[in-house]
Amino acid sequence: MEEVGHHRHRIYPPMVTLRLFIDQTLSSDQACQKAVSQALVARAAAGQTQCSLNTGPYCKARKRLALGLPQRLCTLLGEQLERSAAPLWGWRGRSVKLFDATTVSMPDTLENQGSWPQSSRQKPGLGFPQARIGALISLSSGAVINYAEGPMSGKSSGEQALLRQISGSLSEKDLLLADALHSTWWAVQMLAQRGVDLVMPNDGRRQVDFKQGRIHSKFDHVVWWPKPKCAAWIDQAQYEQMPAGLWVREVSVNGKIIVTTMLEPKQASPQELAALYAMRWNIEVDFRTLKVAMDMDVLRCKSPDMVRKEIAMFLLTYNLVRWSMMRAAQLVKVAPRDLSFTGARRLLLAFASRMSACFVDKLSELTATLLRKISECVLPKRPGRIEPRAKKRRPKPLPLLTLPRVLAREQIRAQFA
Incomplete structure (x- = not known):
C-alpha cells in the first residue's frame, strides 16, 4: 500500500503498529503498555525474539505511521459498506446519509492549544483544547463514510464548512438528513x-x-x-x-x-x-457510541499530528465493528442497526486474542462462530422510549480547580513548608 511505503525491518513495522493501534482503540484499556504487552505475547507465541516492555519504541512507531493510512482505510471501508447495503435498508431504494458534528477534548498542551484552542468561556490554564468533528454516516449500515475535523472557532471552522469539505462523498440521488x-x-x-x-x-x-x-x-x-x-x-x-x-x-x-x-x-x-x-436521530446514537462506548470523548495524544491519527483510528475501528455487524446481519437477514454495537464489540474483543494465535484452518471456523454470535445480539424494540437527560449518581463534593494545576501544586507545597 502506498501509504506504508518502504520501511526497515523493525519490531513494530507499519501494519503491526496499525493492528496494535486498532486494538488500543477497541479495548477499554487504551494504554500503550497494553499494546506492547500484546506484541510481546504475539512474538513469544511465534517463537520470535522477545521485545522490551518499554513503550518508547511503540510510541515512536505510532509517530512514524502515516496519517493517510487509517484515514484512507476508514473511508474505503465506509464506502464499501455503503455499496454492500441492501436497498431495503435505505428509503425507497435510495441511499440515506446523515450529517452532524460533535466535539472531543484532548490533553492541555501548547501544541494542541495551537491547533484546537479551548473555549473562550474558560480561563487560560483551566480549559482543554477542543476539536469539532463532522461526519457523514450511512443510515443503513451506521458506517462513517467520510469525516473532517477542525477547531471550534475561527474562519471556516463551523459545521457547514466541515460539510463542504466532505460533500464529495455524496452521490447523485442520495438523501441527506441534517x-x-x-x-x-x-x-x-x-x-x-x-x-x-x-x-x-x-x-x-x-x-x-x-x-x-x-x-x-x-x-x-x-x-x-x-x-x-x-x-x-x-x-x-x-x-x-x-x-x-x-x-x-x-x-x-x-x-x-x-x-x-x-x-x-x-x-x-x-x-x-x-x-x-x-x-436522523441515529447519528446522535452513533456519536454517543463513539464517545461513550468507545471512550473517544477525551483523547490521549499530546501533539496535533497524533491527535489526528487517534481520531482516524477511532473511526476506522468503529467501521471495522460495523463491518462485522453487517456481515452478521446478512446471515440472519436483519438490518445492521437492529444489532447491538456494544455486544459486537465485546465479542470481537473476546475472540481477538484467540483468532490471532490460531491456525489458518481454524480461523474460518472461529470467524463463522463470531459472526453467528454477533447476529444473536439483537436490540429489543422500544418504541417511544424516553429517558431523562440527567444524572442520578452524585459526584464527590470536591471543589473546582479555579487556577492552573502548577499554581495549585505550589500552594499545597507552601502549606507544608
Missing part, C-alpha cells in the same frame, strides 16, 4: 448541484408563509429562495455562476417545519417526510 443549522441557501444549492435531495428542519430565523408560493395544501408549499449576497468564503466568479435562486418545499407536521428539495407530494407526503427526518 439539522436546522444547514437549512441555508448555500447548503441547498451545493447539494442540489450534486443531485442530492435533503430533508432538514427550517432555520428558525427564516419566516415561513404558507399562503405564498405554489401551494399543495394548507401547510405544504413550494417557495422560491432568492440567492443571498456573496459570502466571504466564496469566490466572486464562482458566485456569479450560481443560479439566481432555488425552489424549495416547506411542510409543517406536528408544529415542526421541514425543508426538502423533493418538491412534489408524490415523492414524499408530509407525514413521510416527518418519519424520514426522525431517522
Whole structure:
C-alpha cells in the first residue's frame, strides 16, 4: 500500500503498529503498555525474539505511521459498506446519509492549544483544547463514510464548512438528513448541484408563509429562495455562476417545519417526510457510541499530528465493528442497526486474542462462530422510549480547580513548608 511505503525491518513495522493501534482503540484499556504487552505475547507465541516492555519504541512507531493510512482505510471501508447495503435498508431504494458534528477534548498542551484552542468561556490554564468533528454516516449500515475535523472557532471552522469539505462523498440521488443549522441557501444549492435531495428542519430565523408560493395544501408549499449576497468564503466568479435562486418545499407536521428539495407530494407526503427526518436521530446514537462506548470523548495524544491519527483510528475501528455487524446481519437477514454495537464489540474483543494465535484452518471456523454470535445480539424494540437527560449518581463534593494545576501544586507545597 502506498501509504506504508518502504520501511526497515523493525519490531513494530507499519501494519503491526496499525493492528496494535486498532486494538488500543477497541479495548477499554487504551494504554500503550497494553499494546506492547500484546506484541510481546504475539512474538513469544511465534517463537520470535522477545521485545522490551518499554513503550518508547511503540510510541515512536505510532509517530512514524502515516496519517493517510487509517484515514484512507476508514473511508474505503465506509464506502464499501455503503455499496454492500441492501436497498431495503435505505428509503425507497435510495441511499440515506446523515450529517452532524460533535466535539472531543484532548490533553492541555501548547501544541494542541495551537491547533484546537479551548473555549473562550474558560480561563487560560483551566480549559482543554477542543476539536469539532463532522461526519457523514450511512443510515443503513451506521458506517462513517467520510469525516473532517477542525477547531471550534475561527474562519471556516463551523459545521457547514466541515460539510463542504466532505460533500464529495455524496452521490447523485442520495438523501441527506441534517439539522436546522444547514437549512441555508448555500447548503441547498451545493447539494442540489450534486443531485442530492435533503430533508432538514427550517432555520428558525427564516419566516415561513404558507399562503405564498405554489401551494399543495394548507401547510405544504413550494417557495422560491432568492440567492443571498456573496459570502466571504466564496469566490466572486464562482458566485456569479450560481443560479439566481432555488425552489424549495416547506411542510409543517406536528408544529415542526421541514425543508426538502423533493418538491412534489408524490415523492414524499408530509407525514413521510416527518418519519424520514426522525431517522436522523441515529447519528446522535452513533456519536454517543463513539464517545461513550468507545471512550473517544477525551483523547490521549499530546501533539496535533497524533491527535489526528487517534481520531482516524477511532473511526476506522468503529467501521471495522460495523463491518462485522453487517456481515452478521446478512446471515440472519436483519438490518445492521437492529444489532447491538456494544455486544459486537465485546465479542470481537473476546475472540481477538484467540483468532490471532490460531491456525489458518481454524480461523474460518472461529470467524463463522463470531459472526453467528454477533447476529444473536439483537436490540429489543422500544418504541417511544424516553429517558431523562440527567444524572442520578452524585459526584464527590470536591471543589473546582479555579487556577492552573502548577499554581495549585505550589500552594499545597507552601502549606507544608
